[in-house]
Amino acid sequence: LERVKVLKNNPSADWSNRIQEFRHDWSKEADTANGYLRAPKVxxxxxELLPRDAIVTTEVGQNQMWAALHYDTYLPRTFHTSGGLGTMGWGFPASIGAKAAKPDVPVVDIAxxxxxxxxxxxxxxxxxxxLPVIVVVLNNNVLGMVAQWQRLFYDRRYSAVKLKGNPDYVKLxxxxxxxxxxxQTLDDFRREVKRAIKADVPTVxxxxxxxxxxxMPMIPPGLGLKDTLWRAD
Known part of the structure; x- marks a missing residue:
């Protein structure tokens, strides 16, 4: 407690401004890259389509990071994520529980x-x-977060990350x-989300x-905030 007394206020305005600059610059980028939709744009x-009281859950991995970065939350208890060292697969059953508790609001699992x-x-x-929950599967056929580390820090020496046996999620x-x-397009995505919100069955x-x-941004392993990677290149 004695040490607590000597702590001083350390304003973080400069850091917050830097983050906002990044988000602004990124928002001007194209909706697609290499023929795919960009996950943050999705x-x-x-x-934009969900009401402020909609409930969102996340899985673990890149989907979780993108959601935390780009999904704005306005009300308490409307964004549920397992955080660091969370368990893969948590988000979908969590969304089912949330829908059971709050049947009158849209519930979406970002997966x-x-x-x-x-x-x-x-x-x-x-x-x-x-329980008509909505699951948005950001499908890259890879364990994305691990693959990102192997891509950026291990010279693209990929090991045990490519998912060659994924099912057809529509048929599933x-x-x-x-x-x-x-x-395949944001217009298609918006149309299907609107339809799913009104549906009486779960939608994938x-x-x-x-x-x-x-x-992005990302802090390389073993380094600090001053070493943040803002771009992969």
């Missing part, structure tokens, strides 16, 4: 294909219990009695994204 479009694959069988529960959803759609929206897309 998340921002989702935010990666790797994490969704851990608990996708919970579609059976969502259908049986008539339909097999459980849910709705499944795939979107498969959004193919670039397997080489990185989450």
């Amino acid at each position: 998340i921002r479009a989702l935010r 990666g294909d790797g994490s969704f694959g851990m608990t996708e069988n919970n579609l059976a529960t969502a259908v049986e219990e008539e 959803a339909e097999a459980y009695g849910a709705a499944g759609v795939r979107t 929206i498969d959004v193919p994204i670039d397997p080489d897309e990185n989450v």
Whole structure:
């Protein structure tokens, strides 16, 4: 407690301004890259479509980081993420629980294909219990966060990250009695989200994204904030 007394206020305005500059610069970039939708653009479009009291959950990995960076939250208890050292597959069953507790508000799980694959069988529960949650699968056919580290810090020596056996998520959803759609453009994505909000069955929206897309900014391992990577290049 004696040490607490000597702590001084350390304003972070400069740092906050730097972050806002990055977000502003990034917002002007194109919606697509290499023929794929950019994941942050998808998340921002989702935010525009959902009411302020909508509940969002996340999985673990790049999807989680993108959601934390680009999904603005306005009300308490409307953004649920497992945080650091979280468990892959957490977000989907969490969204089902949230929908059971709050059936009158839209509930969306922002997922990666790797994490969704851990608990996708919970579609059976969502259908049986008539809980029309929405799952947005940012599908890059790779364990994205691990692949990003291997790409940036290990000279692209990829190991055990490429998901060659992913199912067709549209057919998977339909097999459980849910709705499944795939979107290639932001206009398609917006249309399907609007439809899913009104649906009476769970909806899986498969959004193919670039397997080489990185989450930025990022602090390299073992370094500090002053060493933040703002761009992968």
